[in-house]
Amino acid sequence: MSSLVTSNTTLSSLTDEQQLILNNVREFVQTEVKPRAPQIDKTAQFPHDLFKRCAELGLTGLAIDEEYGGLGQGVLMEQLVMEEIAKECPVLxxxxxxxxxSYRLINHFGSKEQKKRFIPPTASGAQITAMxxxxxxxxxxFAEQQPMGKRDGDGIIxxxxxxxxxxxxxAGFYIVQGMVDGEFVNVIVEKGTPGLETGAIDHKLxxxxxxxxxVRFKNLRVPKENILAEHSDVQDASFALCFLNISSISIGLAEGVLEKTKTYLLNRTRNHKPLAGFQVVAHHLAKMQTQIELAKSILERAAKLYDEGRPDVVLTFMTKAFACEMAVDVANLCIQLHGAAGYMEETGIARYLRDAKxxxxxxxxxxxxxxxxxLRMGLPIDTSFPLFG
Ligand SMILES: Cc1cc2nc3c(=O)[nH]c(=O)nc-3n(C[C@H](O)[C@H](O)[C@H](O)COP(=O)(O)OP(=O)(O)OC[C@H]3O[C@@H](n4cnc5c(N)ncnc54)[C@H](O)[C@@H]3O)c2cc1C
Structure with a gap:
């Protein structure tokens, strides 16, 4: 499956430096991430060691401008890296x-001073961030959302x-979004600020x-230096860019589980013939590969438009919707094609469906x-969400 047209087209357009980054990521994923992935899933422990390795490889600042300590790579490159990691460990x-x-929000809404202060620790991975x-x-x-604060002088409580x-x-700091005095605001709340309480949910699918x-706030004061510029325009292209990363995760996840399923079906036999050679099974595999290539094509197109400075927000939304649903369908069918083995956690196939959802x-x-x-097709959709402003 490595000789597919779309994949090769993307890879052949990479510079030598980008190819090197991707090769390093592949090696990292195969030697360090893949062996840890089942354990992370089983213990549900945050993989601090792997996050630190991502930082050392520059992946925490891949698309961040070099002036803020990042590698200054494009959007397409970030997608290829996300995809590689997700093949073995979607959660990482x-x-x-x-x-x-969080970086994208500061980059989009932040002042020069805020960018200088908060982006470098994000790029270096010195601080993990959250939104x-x-x-x-x-x-x-948003119609029923309670105000999350009120103005207090030049700050916000x-x-x-x-x-x-x-x-x-x-997280070392949080980008917090919500309504304050009728305005949709973005503020930065730093760890250790009086009035901040955080907690994690132990079990999820x-x-x-x-x-x-x-993330709870009790009379927490945000100083004016931590208030990002007011914006009702959440549909800005740089904000919508966030949706491409989650699409790449879904695509990588689907590729990872399909590759494992193909290997399994080539080795499992019926009447001394590989199951992968039975036409119904082979067509299932071929259809899933086709769906993945479609998702990769739309993602590549959307990412390249960003890199060329001609972002297409609708295409970004289409990519997110298509890629994420496709991954659920692929992961689901891959369990089926494994039979009972797919239903058992030990084979490591079921977790792909749980993650994809x-x-x-x-x-x-x-x-x-x-x-x-x-809405963009001109249909009379009724909504109050700022994305549709
Ligand atoms: C693992 C995980 C990690 C997350 N991480 C973050 C995070 O880092 N930060 C953060 O802020 N949030 C996070 N979320 C929350 C996530 O963004 C929301 O759960 C998601 O946007 C859906 O919102 P909701 O849960 O409030 O569902 P609801 O808004 O209650 O929607 C429920 C269902 O109704 C549908 N629906 C809602 N409104 C409409 C409508 N107008 N028309 C048609 N259908 C509608 C939805 O599509 C959905 O299927 C995370 C969620 C998960 C599961």
Whole structure:
């Protein structure tokens, strides 16, 4: 499957430096990540050691500008790296994704001073970061969302709780989003600030090893230096870029589980013939490979448009919706094709489905992405979410 046209087209357009980065990532994934992935899933312990290795390899600052300590690589390169990691350990890619999401928000909403202060520790991986937006009323239910704070002189006093925050109890700082005096604001809350409490949820369906939990504020004062520029325009292209990383995770995940399934079916026999040679089974594999290549093509197109300075937000939304649903379907069918072995955790196939499900929900559910696409098609969609402003 390594000789597929789309994959080769992408790789042949990489510079020598990019090819070297990708080779290093592949080696890292095969020698250090792959052996740890089942254990991370079983123990649900945050992989501090692997995050540190990602930082040493420059992956915590891959697409961050060199002036802020990153490698200054493009969006496409970041997608290829996410995809490689997710083939063996989707949760490590998710942890990186949540970390980079905070960078994108500071890069988008922050002043020069805020970028200088908060982006370098993000790029170097010295601080893990998190983005806290979801509330009990729902992540996109802005009509019923309670104010999370009020202005106090030139600062803001925060009160309230954010739910399901990835990297919740390991972050050095949080980008917190919510309503303050009728405005949608983004603020930076640093670990150790009086009034901040964090906690992690012990059990979830998948993505075990990522810390997902609550971030609570009790009369927490945010100084003016930590308030990012006011913006109601969340549909900005640089913000929508976040959705590409989660798409790459889904694509890598689907590639990883399909490759394992292909190997299994080539070795498992019926009447002394490999199961992969039975036409129904072979067609299942071929169809899944086709779906993956379609997702890779749309992702590559969307990423290249960003790198060329011509971002297409609708295409980004289409990529997220398609890639994340595709990965669930692929992981589900791969369990089926393993028979009972696929149902047993020991074979390491079931975790791909548990992990895949996260991505049709996280970073705004697929339904909302289709809402946006429908709206851009001119359909009379009724919504109050700022993405549709
Ligand atoms: C593992 C994990 C990690 C996460 N990490 C973070 C994080 O780091 N930071 C953060 O802020 N959040 C995080 N989230 C939360 C995530 O972003 C939200 O769960 C997600 O956006 C869905 O919001 P909700 O759970 O409030 O669902 P709801 O908004 O209650 O929606 C429930 C269902 O109704 C559908 N629905 C809602 N509104 C509409 C509508 N108008 N039209 C049609 N259908 C609709 C949704 O698609 C969904 O299927 C994480 C979630 C998970 C599972």
């Amino acid at each position: 890619a998710l942890i990186l994704d949540a970390h980079l999401l 806290a937006s979801t509330e009990a009323t729902g992540s996109t239910n 925060l009160n309230g709780t954010k739910l399901f925050t990835t990297n919740s109890d390991v 998948g993505m075990a090893g990522s810390s997902t939990g609550t 996260c991505n049709t929900i996280g970073e705004i559910s697929t339904d909302i992405h289709y809402d946006y696409i429908a």
